[in-house]
Amino acid sequence: MRYGPNNHEERCPEGHSTAATIATISATLAADPDVDGSAVRMLGPVVLLEGYITKAADRDKIISLAASIVGWENVQDRMLSRFPSQ
Numbered sequence: 001m002r003y004g005p006n007n008h009e010e011r012c013p014e015g016h017s018t019a020a021t022i023a024t025i026s027a028t029l030a031a032d033p034d035v036d037g038s039a040v041r042m043l044g045p046v047v048l049l050e051g052y053i054t055k056a057a058d059r060d061k062i063i064s065l066a067a068s069i070v071g072w073e074n075v076q077d078r079m080l081s082r083f084p085s086q
Contacts, residue, residue, distance in 0.1 A: 018042045021042060021047070021069065021070065022040050022041070022042055022047075024069055025037065025040050025047060025065070025066050025069055025070075026038070026040050028065050028066075028068075029062060029065060029066075032061070034055070034058065035058055035061065035062055036051050036052065036053075037062070038051060039051030039079075040066070043076075045070070045074050046074050046075070046076050047066050047069075047070050047074055047075050047076065048076050048078055049062055049063065049066060049075065049077050049078060049079055050078045050079060051079055051080070052079065052080050052081070052082040053079050053080070053081055053082065054082055054083060054084060055083075056081070056083075059077065059079060059081075062079065063075055063077055
């Protein structure tokens with residue numbers, strides 16, 4: 001298994017580069033104006049979702065979008081909740 005900054009072909013038969021995968025996920029998240037998709041990182045084939053969410057429903061939405069690209073087993077949620085005070 002090879003891990004590195006430019007490949008994750010062990011999990012991705014298309015051989016997409018890490019940069020291409022991050023760009024795809026970030027662009028997908030950016031299409032939703034209520035979601036912050038700026039904190040997407042990769043560690044080998046695993047996508048790390050970091051940053052803050054302001055609505056509980058956003059966590060599931062962000063994880064689902066990333067999983068639709070790399071698969072559920074390749075998504076790690078590290079997002080923190082920052083709910084507005086009422």
